[in-house]
Amino acid sequence: MKKVYIRTFGCQMNEKDSEIVLSLLQPDFVPTEEPESADLILINTCSVREKPQHKLYSEIGRFKELKKKKPELLIGVMGCVAQQEGERIVERYPYVDIVLGTQAFYQIRQAIERRLKEGKPFVWTELKPDFKPPLVLGSKKLRRVKAFVNIMQGCDNFCTYCIVPYVRGREVSRPPEDILREVEYLVKEEGVKEVALLGQNVNSYGLKEKSYGDFADLLERVSQIDGLLRIRFTTSHPKDLTERLMRVIAENPKVCKHIHLPLQAGSNKILKLMNRKYTREEYLAKVERLRELCPEIAITSDIIVGFPGETEKDFLQTLEMLERVRFHEVFSFKYSDRPFAAATNFQGKVPEEVKEERLKRVHEAQAKITAEVYHSYVGKEVEVLVEGRSERDENQLTGRTTTNVIVNFTAPRLDLEGELVKVLIESAGKHSLKGKYLSPSF
Numbered sequence: 468m469k470k471v472y473i474r475t476f477g478c479q480m481n482e483k484d485s486e487i488v489l490s491l492l493q494p495d496f497v498p499t500e501e502p503e504s505a506d507l508i509l510i511n512t513c514s515v516r517e518k519p520q521h522k523l524y525s526e527i528g529r530f531k532e533l534k535k536k537k538p539e540l541l542i543g544v545m546g547c548v549a550q551q552e553g554e555r556i557v558e559r560y561p562y563v564d565i566v567l568g569t570q571a572f573y574q575i576r577q578a579i580e581r582r583l584k585e586g587k588p589f590v591w592t593e594l595k596p597d598f599k600p601p602l603v604l605g606s607k608k609l610r611r612v613k614a615f616v617n618i619m620q621g622c623d624n625f626c627t628y629c630i631v632p633y634v635r636g637r638e639v640s641r642p643p644e645d646i647l648r649e650v651e652y653l654v655k656e657e658g659v660k661e662v663a664l665l666g667q668n669v670n671s672y673g674l675k676e677k678s679y680g681d682f683a684d685l686l687e688r689v690s691q692i693d694g695l696l697r698i699r700f701t702t703s704h705p706k707d708l709t710e711r712l713m714r715v716i717a718e719n720p721k722v723c724k725h726i727h728l729p730l731q732a733g734s735n736k737i738l739k740l741m742n743r744k745y746t747r748e749e750y751l752a753k754v755e756r757l758r759e760l761c762p763e764i765a766i767t768s769d770i771i772v773g774f775p776g777e778t779e780k781d782f783l784q785t786l787e788m789l790e791r792v793r794f795h796e797v798f799s800f801k802y803s804d805r806p807f808a809a810a811t812n813f814q815g816k817v818p819e820e821v822k823e824e825r826l827k828r829v830h831e832a833q834a835k836i837t838a839e840v841y842h843s844y845v846g847k848e849v850e851v852l853v854e855g856r857s858e859r860d861e862n863q864l865t866g867r868t869t870t871n872v873i874v875n876f877t878a879p880r881l882d883l884e885g886e887l888v889k890v891l892i893e894s895a896g897k898h899s900l901k902g903k904y905l906s907p908s909f
């Protein structure tokens with residue numbers, strides 16, 4: 468049997484796409500963790516920021532040596548950089564055999580066949596506006612606790628810093644029947660207890676395909692699957708967060724009390740330049756309403772510093788929003804020009820050292836808030852879905868709260884994987900909590 472090594476960069480959607488590819492390659496290829504022993508190496512790329520794109524190029528270089536030693540080795544590039552660069556990848560790296568775009572990766576088998584038959588690199592980057600992702604069941608290995616499920620592809624929002632609508636195409640929702648079948652399969656056949664529903668903007672699920680129902684409907688339908696304990700979802704665009712969706716999050720016991728709600732900037736001027744379609748006031752009003760309906764909800768966010776035109780005054784408004792909202796966690800990034808994105812042509816680029824300094828200030832401010840938020844869990848009983856043994860200490864278990872905080876804890880038994888348990892939180896670290904097992908959770 469042949470072996471496939473896959474290296475994944477970027478977001479959870481890319482991780483899911485890699486899983487789909489591994490499923491499609493079964494049973495002819497089995498996954499390996501060692502590129503040296505692989506017959507097929509795939510690099511699933513991300514171009515949302517500059518850094519992962521650069522990593523791709525060093526990764527391709529690394530595999531050149533392997534190909535020299537083993538000429539029959541096939542090297543493939545997929546994902547957003549593949550979509551963006553297409554033929555240019557094989558022009559620059561002639562030893563790359565296959566390039567598959569963000570819709571074309573479903574054709575991995577045909578691509579391998581054509582590469583072998585035609586004896587030259589095969590590039591496939593067509594993006595169809597009416598693309599329907601096929602239903603792919605079966606994963607690389609039997610899973611126990613958590614799985615990702617794509618509910619849609621692409622994005623229609625065109626935030627001016629973002630490359631996604633250009634490399635992932637227009638927004639298309641998957642039919643709810645396919646999603647339900649996939650979740651049922653994961654729960655019944657693979658023992659999954661928690662699914663994370665993925666999309667660039669899950670809140671706009673089904674808005675174009677009226678007969679599908681909206682995202683709140685989908686959450687309700689998925690939650691009816693027996694044996695499924697928890698549902699997570701990401702990412703949510705603030706503009707599409709409806710009252711009804713907030714109520715489902717608050718009231719449905721299977722829906723986790725966590726929302727990732729990217730703010731990006733605290734200044735209305737910058738939000739407008741970013742084409743985010745909400746103001747800071749609207750964002751705050753949604754946060755307030757969410758907390759009214761669901762006081763325990765954890766909110767996490769993304770922040771971009773140094774967007775073109777961002778002054779110190781604008782930036783201070785971002786810092787002020789961190790204090791006002793008090794997110795559980797924030798993922799912050801320096802703005803960088805991306806191909807196709809409108810902001811690449813904007814005036815008022817912020818010098819690198821200023822971006823660097825602002826990023827540091829965001830990190831410092833948020834680290835303090837996260838520490839305080841995490842400390843507020845100490846002494847409380849929380850419900851944890853056990854994911855297995857802790858990586859740091861084999862004698863402890865690890866899992867997450869409904870609010871998506873990692874908990875490492877001691878327990879009288881270590882065979883609790885996949886179960887919901889009550890844990891008393893005894894201390895808080897920078898990125899996780901520590902506690903002790905109390906009882907099963909019913």
Ligand code: SF4
Nearest residue numbers: 622624625626629631
């Ligand atoms: S919502 Fe904006 S940031 Fe998110 S993927 Fe779409 S265009 Fe990019």
